[in-house]
Amino acid sequence: MNREGRGATTPHSIALTGPQTFTGNRALDLEEGLIFEIGRTEVTGVDIPEPAPFRERLGTQARTAPLDLPGLSEPEAMRHYVRLSRMNYGIDSGLFPLGSCTMKHNPRLNEKMARLPGFADIHPLQPQSTVKGALGLMAELSRYLLELTGMQAVALTPKAGAHGELCGMMAIKAAHAARGDGATRHVVLVPESAHGTNPATAALIGYQVRSIPARADGTVDPEAVKSALGPEVAALMLTNPNTCGLFERDVVAIAEAVHGAGAYFYSDGANFNAILGKVRIADLGVDAMHINLHKTFSTPHGGGGPGAGPVVLSDALAPFAPVPALVATADGLALVEDEGAEGAQQALGRMSAFHGQMGMFVRALAWMLSHGADGMRQASEDAVLSANYIRASLMDLMSAPFAERPAMHEALFDDAWLAGTGLTTLDVAKALIDEGYHPMTVYFPLVVHGAMLIEPTESESKASLDLFIAALRDLAMAAKAGDKERFLGAPYYAPRRRLDETRAARAPVLRWVKPAPVADAAE
Amino acid sequence: MRYLPLTPEDRAEMLARIGVASVDELFVDIPADKRETALPRLALHKSELEVERTLARLAGQNVPAGSVPFFVGAGAYRHHVPATVDHLIQRSEFLTSYTPYQPEIAQGTLQYLFEFQTQVAELTAMEVANASMYDGSTAAAEAVLMAHRVTRRRKAVLAGNLHPHYRSTIETVSRYAADEVVALPPAPFGEEDLITPIDDTVSCVVVQSPDVFGNLVDLKPIAEAAHKAGALLVAVFTEAVALGLIEPPGAQGADIVVGEGQSIGNALNFGGPYVGLFATRQKFVRQMPGRLAGETVDAEGRRGFVLTLSTREQHIRREKATSNICTNSGLCALAFTIHMSLLGKTGLTRLARANHAAACDLADRLAAVKGASVVNDTFFNEFTLRVPGPAADVVEKLAAKGILAGVPYSRLAPKSGLDDLILVAATETTTEDDRAAYAAALKEVL
Numbered sequence: 001m002n003r004e005g006r007g008a009t010t011p012h013s014i015a016l017t018g019p020q021t022f023t024g025n026r027a028l029d030l031e032e033g034l035i036f037e038i039g040r041t042e043v044t045g046v047d048i049p050e051p052a053p054f055r056e057r058l059g060t061q062a063r064t065a066p067l068d069l070p071g072l073s074e075p076e077a078m079r080h081y082v083r084l085s086r087m088n089y090g091i092d093s094g095l096f097p098l099g100s101c102t103m104k105h106n107p108r109l110n111e112k113m114a115r116l117p118g119f120a121d122i123h124p125l126q127p128q129s130t131v132k133g134a135l136g137l138m139a140e141l142s143r144y145l146l147e148l149t150g151m152q153a154v155a156l157t158p159k160a161g162a163h164g165e166l167c168g169m170m171a172i173k174a175a176h177a178a179r180g181d182g183a184t185r186h187v188v189l190v191p192e193s194a195h196g197t198n199p200a201t202a203a204l205i206g207y208q209v210r211s212i213p214a215r216a217d218g219t220v221d222p223e224a225v226k227s228a229l230g231p232e233v234a235a236l237m238l239t240n241p242n243t244c245g246l247f248e249r250d251v252v253a254i255a256e257a258v259h260g261a262g263a264y265f266y267s268d269g270a271n272f273n274a275i276l277g278k279v280r281i282a283d284l285g286v287d288a289m290h291i292n293l294h295k296t297f298s299t300p301h302g303g304g305g306p307g308a309g310p311v312v313l314s315d316a317l318a319p320f321a322p323v324p325a326l327v328a329t330a331d332g333l334a335l336v337e338d339e340g341a342e343g344a345q346q347a348l349g350r351m352s353a354f355h356g357q358m359g360m361f362v363r364a365l366a367w368m369l370s371h372g373a374d375g376m377r378q379a380s381e382d383a384v385l386s387a388n389y390i391r392a393s394l395m396d397l398m399s400a401p402f403a404e405r406p407a408m409h410e411a412l413f414d415d416a417w418l419a420g421t422g423l424t425t426l427d428v429a430k431a432l433i434d435e436g437y438h439p440m441t442v443y444f445p446l447v448v449h450g451a452m453l454i455e456p457t458e459s460e461s462k463a464s465l466d467l468f469i470a471a472l473r474d475l476a477m478a479a480k481a482g483d484k485e486r487f488l489g490a491p492y493y494a495p496r497r498r499l500d501e502t503r504a505a506r507a508p509v510l511r512w513v514k515p516a517p518v519a520d521a522a523e
Numbered sequence: 524m525r526y527l528p529l530t531p532e533d534r535a536e537m538l539a540r541i542g543v544a545s546v547d548e549l550f551v552d553i554p555a556d557k558r559e560t561a562l563p564r565l566a567l568h569k570s571e572l573e574v575e576r577t578l579a580r581l582a583g584q585n586v587p588a589g590s591v592p593f594f595v596g597a598g599a600y601r602h603h604v605p606a607t608v609d610h611l612i613q614r615s616e617f618l619t620s621y622t623p624y625q626p627e628i629a630q631g632t633l634q635y636l637f638e639f640q641t642q643v644a645e646l647t648a649m650e651v652a653n654a655s656m657y658d659g660s661t662a663a664a665e666a667v668l669m670a671h672r673v674t675r676r677r678k679a680v681l682a683g684n685l686h687p688h689y690r691s692t693i694e695t696v697s698r699y700a701a702d703e704v705v706a707l708p709p710a711p712f713g714e715e716d717l718i719t720p721i722d723d724t725v726s727c728v729v730v731q732s733p734d735v736f737g738n739l740v741d742l743k744p745i746a747e748a749a750h751k752a753g754a755l756l757v758a759v760f761t762e763a764v765a766l767g768l769i770e771p772p773g774a775q776g777a778d779i780v781v782g783e784g785q786s787i788g789n790a791l792n793f794g795g796p797y798v799g800l801f802a803t804r805q806k807f808v809r810q811m812p813g814r815l816a817g818e819t820v821d822a823e824g825r826r827g828f829v830l831t832l833s834t835r836e837q838h839i840r841r842e843k844a845t846s847n848i849c850t851n852s853g854l855c856a857l858a859f860t861i862h863m864s865l866l867g868k869t870g871l872t873r874l875a876r877a878n879h880a881a882a883c884d885l886a887d888r889l890a891a892v893k894g895a896s897v898v899n900d901t902f903f904n905e906f907t908l909r910v911p912g913p914a915a916d917v918v919e920k921l922a923a924k925g926i927l928a929g930v931p932y933s934r935l936a937p938k939s940g941l942d943d944l945i946l947v948a949a950t951e952t953t954t955e956d957d958r959a960a961y962a963a964a965l966k967e968v969l
Contacts, residue, residue, distance in 0.1 A: 035638050035864050044870035046605055048951065051880030058769060058879070059901035061732075061739040065648045065774035067767070071867015074607055081611045081635070081861055088631035090619035098621055105526055106619050109571050115609075115790075118582025123595040124794030125930045126586070127922045133584030134793050140581075147563050159657040159795060162837070162847045170699050200837035200847035204668075205699035209842040247552035278550055283557045302612075302854025303632035304622035304814065306657070306796035322695070338937050339691065349695030353598050353660035353688040353783075354794025362578065369577060372568030375524040377559075381546045382529050388549055389537040406549040429625070439625055444838070461528035462537065489822075494627035497822035501626075504819035504831040508808065510651045511641040 029495070032083040036512045039070025045077050068514065087495040088303075089438045095460060095468050099410040099441035099453025100195075100243060102273055102295035104383075107370065110298065110363035119362050124354035128334060134358065135333040138326050141365045145291060145312055148376070150282030153318035155311045156326070157356040161270055162197040164290025164309025165237075167322060167351055169201055171288055171313060172235045172264045174320040174348045181262065185234035191220045193244055193447050195268055198237045207234060214447050218244040218402035222253040229261040239268035240284075241275065241408035243445035244401070245387065245453065255285025264288070264317070272296045273457075274384055274409035277377030287314040293357070297364035308360035319346040324355050382458035383409040386465055390454055393469045397476040401448055409457070415450025421479045425450040427487035428475060434486075434493045435471040524568055588791060588927070592957035594885070596905045596948025597735065597930040598659070598686050598761040599794065600786040602874075603952055608788050608861045612854055622814075622850070626829040627821075632853065633828035636816035639860040646766045646863075647780040648773030649802035653813035655856040656799025656848070659761055659783030660692040663729065665812045665846060666757045666779045666801070667693050670727035671702060672810045672845070673755060673778075679727050680720045683707035684734035686761055687935040693729065709939055711736040711898055711907055711932075718748040725752060727779070731759040732772070735935070736946065737902035739769060746776025755779060763787050763800065763859075764950075765903040767875030779803045788862030789855050798855035809835060812846035874951060878904035881949040881958070888962040889947065894969040898944070905948040907932070910969060914945045920968040926961055 096103035142154045158164035176182040188202035191212040199209045215221040240248045258265045267289040273296040293308040324335045336344045391411035399416040429439035441453040623629030636654040643652035656662040732740035746756040758772030760782035772780045784798040817831035835845040882904040890897045898907045914931035921928040929947035
């Protein structure tokens with residue numbers, strides 16, 4: 001029993017045919033306790049020889065605090081984590097149409113390359129003369145990113161998309177300070193359809209956020225931007241393609257207005273995968289844009305990370321790129337690591353301890369080389385084609401806002417089609433789990449009521465798309481026919497039925513706590 | 524293209540269903556004069572064999588740590604990672620999954636994050652930990668921001684013996700947020716005075732132990748002074764294995780503990796991806812940045828896990844969010860938690876002893892070389908060697924002899940004037956032969 005007073009595991013009770021089982025398991029459907037329940041502190045799965053006697057140098061700092069860490073033998077550890085893995089859905093399990101998250105195929109070649117000892121087993125601070133290939137790889141990745149965007153410089157160090165946004169916005173703040181209007185420009189314009197990280201990033205470095213409403217067609221109105229601009233505005237942050245899955249077709253006019261007012265134009269590049277090889281963002285007037293390598297270039301998401309968020313910069317912002325920065329010298333490539341060093345005089349500072357997500361750089365470059373110029377453009381086209389195909393195939397049953405414009409890489413639906421059914425977007429998502437699919441993104445973007453955002457990516461075959469469409473059509477018809485039980489009870493067939501998120505937030509249990517001895521448990 | 528499943532016939536059928544004649548009609552919202560008609564000026568697609576050759580050639584130009592006597596640390600450490608760890612994190616259900624937004628089909632991720640949080644809390648002797656940060660340095664910057672929120676003050680005191688790159692990461696964020704930072708000068712040879720600068724305008728004192736020079740720091744008096752002034756103690760570590768042998772910050776009064784988790788389960792990777800550890804006291808949990816997995820029950824009363832306390836996050840609170848972070852280092856946290864599960868208390872303690880023993884042996888050997896001296900009285904697996912003249916030159920000379928001897932402190936802090944110091948690390952991967960070779964080569968170059 002844990003401190004909540006519940007058993008460690010309880011048997012399934014789904015009313016399926018067949019008897020209850022002694023273990024609570026159902027054949028391959030296995031329950032698995034926590035390591036704290038199955039491990040013991042005296043067990044270990046590694047053999048480490050005891051060193052010869054030596055004089056310790058710990059002074060007064062030897063550990064006296066308890067260390068209640070359970071160990072597992074190697075076979076126990078294998079089973080524990082294999083069983084856990086089977087309770088997860090990944091892109092290798094099936095279609096994973098999470099809009100704005102870009103769950104595309106993760107080639108295993110990329111994993112193999114990232115694990116070459118020449119990449120995985122090198123230290124960020126070993127002499128630069130011993131890592132020439134790593135610097136060469138960073139230079140090659142930079143060249144690819146600059147060619148694909150048309151921009152002037154790239155900062156590789158940011159560790160995720162939001163970190164890249166922070167880097168880009170710091171570069172903008174540094175540029176304003178350098179030209180003398182840093183004190184007066186304290187406002188950042190953020191359309192309401194932006195990713196939530198955009199306003200959070202601007203606020204983090206002291207900007208006041210001013211929201212720009214979307215117009216009826218789901219895009220930003222350049223007139224609304226113009227009327228919000230003024231001498232106090234430092235930058236505009238625009239997500240393009242935006243979170244409604246639309247390309248901001250007035251982006252050039254917006255960029256001109258922003259520049260005309262003396263502000264900079266930050267573009268959120270999370271959806272760059274839709275336009276790869278189709279347009280160079282430098283031609284649109286962008287000053288800075290982060291690129292989520294994990295999304296566009298397929299580095300695995302690993303349950304939510306790690307990501308990588310390099311930032312491409314315009315001429316105006318290039319001098320402010322953070323350290324460490326890769327530079328070409330007479331002797332070849334070198335990393336400038338110090339803010340005061342030659343070649344880094346105006347660097348905005350340092351974003352993290354080392355050079356960035358090298359492991360992700362290798363994976364992203366492997367994807368780029370495998371696709372080539374031709375394959376990358378084809379990938380964007382296929383991603384956009386697949387999204388529009390899904391939308392066109394469901395329009396008669398489900399409601400799709402902004403459908404007068406082509407969708408980019410994701411198809412957006414709302415919940416108007418559920419009116420009168422007593423069902424919600426969440427119910428549809430949970431029923432989709434029973435059909436063997438990871439649900440789409442739900443309730444995002446916020447500008448659409450009950451949003452369902454479907455991003456199939458370029459990785460799905462037509463047969464896969466057709467089966468997904470057929471499943472959604474069946475669900476839509478069942479919802480309209482009043483088959484509420486199929487939805488409200490869903491998921492029936494997942495490792496867990498619906499989980500109580502309110503309870504988790506009200507009285508947070510964030511770690512395992514050793515249960516009190518039975519004698520003390522007054523129940 | 525082997526990664527793209529659609530055939531030309533598929534594409535034609537799909538275009539027909541959509542009702543457009545060509546795929547270009549789907550890109551009409553891109554202004555016509557800005558649309559790219561030519562392919563990017565990059566190579567065309569390559570076979571798997573060709574990509575392997577290209578990347579293997581680049582990898583071959585680097586000197587991997589495992590191929591030479593290797594003593595480089597200063598925030599990233601080479602340890603032996605059991606084969607089981609890398610095998611398990613490549614299970615595709617872990618590798619190719621996303622943030623567990625649909626908990627019913629993400630219990631694997633959520634349960635290991637809950638296990639990770641518990642292990643980190645136990646290791647640091649703190650009450651709660653989050654589901655990981657980008658790395659130790661960004662975790663340290665977030666800890667300072669959190670201390671500002673908790674105390675409603677905006678001035679941080681940074682120990683001079685904090686890793687200079689951590690200091691610089693904190694200073695960068697603080698500069699742009701218009702927060703104040705008091706950074707003390709480095710003090711490699713003696714105890715630094717962290718207590719004098721603490722007053723009632725200070726939100727936190729940031730102290731690293733083992734510090735960047737390897738010295739073990741008694742955190743208790745600093746915690747006491749901080750608490751008396753209404754400030755928090757932020758304790759930093761860059762080598763998680765140390766906590767198997769040294770007194771954890773939570774037992775010494777730390778309020779926030781942050782550190783680098785790379786050294787358990789994760790490769791060096793030339794600086795990333797790594798895994799930031801972040802732990803604090805229960806009463807501050809709603810001010811803590813980053814993701815959290817929490818325990819709950821499902822509709823049938825079975826135990827399950829969900830992401831929780833998301834009301835602090837950017838997707839809900841936008842500009843009022845606790846931080847702008849919307850991810851973590853999930854897969855690196857998984858590697859950490861698997862390695863830690865294999866170690867357990869017994870294995871971690873032995874691993875830590877093996878590290879300490881190797882470093883003690885190396886320190887004795889190097890201190891015996893004429894002209895060299897070890898500046899530390901105490902250390903875990905890394906110490907500071909003082910050499911006559913510029914340390915950077917000594918390190919280069921040793922590299923030319925095939926020994927990666929450590930990090931010249933001047934590389935981390937060029938303007939410190941401490942040009943004769945080398946940070947030297949030894950771990951369980953360092954053999955006696957490696958250590959003997961280092962001492963012999965040092966004798967030759969000094």
